[in-house]
Amino acid sequence: SIADGKLGLDTRVSEQIPEFKEGQRGQVTVRMLANHTSGIHPDHVTMTKKTILASTLSGPQVFKPGSRFQYNNGAVDLLGLVIGRAMGQQIDTLLQRRIFSRLGFKGASIYPDRDGIPRGTGEVFIRAVDLAKLGQLMLDEGLWNGQQLLPAAWIKESTAVAQPFNADYGLLWWLVGDFAFTLTKTVLAAWADAGVAPETVRKARSLEGKVFKDREALKEALILAVGDEARLPLLRILYRG
Numbered sequence: 001s002i003a004d005g006k007l008g009l010d011t012r013v014s015e016q017i018p019e020f021k022e023g024q025r026g027q028v029t030v031r032m033l034a035n036h037t038s039g040i041h042p043d044h045v046t047m048t049k050k051t052i053l054a055s056t057l058s059g060p061q062v063f064k065p066g067s068r069f070q071y072n073n074g075a076v077d078l079l080g081l082v083i084g085r086a087m088g089q090q091i092d093t094l095l096q097r098r099i100f101s102r103l104g105f106k107g108a109s110i111y112p113d114r115d116g117i118p119r120g121t122g123e124v125f126i127r128a129v130d131l132a133k134l135g136q137l138m139l140d141e142g143l144w145n146g147q148q149l150l151p152a153a154w155i156k157e158s159t160a161v162a163q164p165f166n167a168d169y170g171l172l173w174w175l176v177g178d179f180a181f182t183l184t185k186t187v188l189a190a191w192a193d194a195g196v197a198p199e200t201v202r203k204a205r206s207l208e209g210k211v212f213k214d215r216e217a218l219k220e221a222l223i224l225a226v227g228d229e230a231r232l233p234l235l236r237i238l239y240r241g
Contacts, residue, residue, distance in 0.1 A: 002154065007086040009034070009171075013078070016085040019057055027065040033079040034171040035162040036072045039063040042193070044073035044121060051115045052077045062193040069165035070190050073121045076172065077113075080120025092118040102149055103137065105130040181212040200226055 002008060009031040014020040020028060024039065032038040041059025045052050056078050063070070084090045089097075092110045100108050108130060111123035137143075138159075142150030158171040165186060168175050183204060192201050203226045212218040 004087070007083065011086075013082055016082045017053070017078075019053075024061045024065055029065075030079065030082060031162070031171070032065055033072075033075045033082070034158075036069050036075060036169065037066050037163050037165070038072060038075045039065045039067065039070070040072065040075055040078070042070060042072040042074050045077055045113055045119070051113045052081050052117050052119065053115075063189075068186055068189065069163055069169065070186070070193065071169075076120040078120070081117055083120075084117065090116075090118055091120065099134075099137075099149060100130075102147065103130065103133045103144060105133070181215055181218045182210060183207050183218075184209070203227070 007030060009029065011030050012020075012026065013028045013030065013033065014026050020026060028038045028040065039061055040056055041062055043055060043059055045055040050058070052074075056074055059074065080091045083094070087094055092112075095110075096105075096108070099105075106127065108124065108126045110118035111125070112118050133144075137149060138155060141152040141155045142148055143152075159173050159175065160170055161167050161175065162170045185208065188201055188205060188208065191204070192198070204222060206225050207218075207221055210221070212221060
């Protein structure tokens with residue numbers, strides 16, 4: 001859609017979704033959805049209870065758009081909806097026509113929400129051999145059997161650091177960066193946004209900045225610092241350095 005000129009990285013989401021014109025949401029751009037700085041609520045829409053749009057609109061704006069990084073499944077689901085509206089075709093149809101069919105995929109599909117809108121975050125049913133073809137397409141800078149299926153410039157831009165808060169992330173791509181098992185201010189803020197009790201966050205703050213040799217070492221330190229709360233969903237919240 002960007003290559004077609006129908007959508008830009010700095011296009012505001014409200015241009016495709018008028019409900020986003022109100023308040024801070026009016027500042028959210030396509031780029032912010034793709035680099036996880038939008039600040040919209042990160043909940044992943046359930047398959048039976050809500051649609052992508054309803055889930056996004058019902059959640060709070062958890063921080064000012066563009067002010068920090070928070071991995072956000074809800075934002076990527078919404079991005080798929082925005083692309084579909086801009087292009088006049090849902091993303092599964094676009095992918096099938098422009099990428100999947102040209103790479104020889106068989107049986108690939110994306111699980112939709114209640115409105116039939118494909119999710120942008122995942123739930124893609126795909127053969128391992130076809131997933132490998134996508135990897136090769138990226139390695140070859142969008143070229144496949146002599147055809148430029150994706151612009152080489154987009155491959156380069158999307159796999160470069162795309163925001164100033166996390167050097168491990170581009171535009172919808174995790175990068176090979178300097179990973180560390182640690183707690184940072186950004187991670188602790190994300191815990192607070194996700195509803196972790198303030199007292200639990202306060203206790204965990206004693207570990208802020210300390211680097212551990214592996215996940216288990218960090219988990220043990222969290223249990224010692226926080227107590228039994230660390231055995232609950234707290235440990236399922238992503239911690240990255």
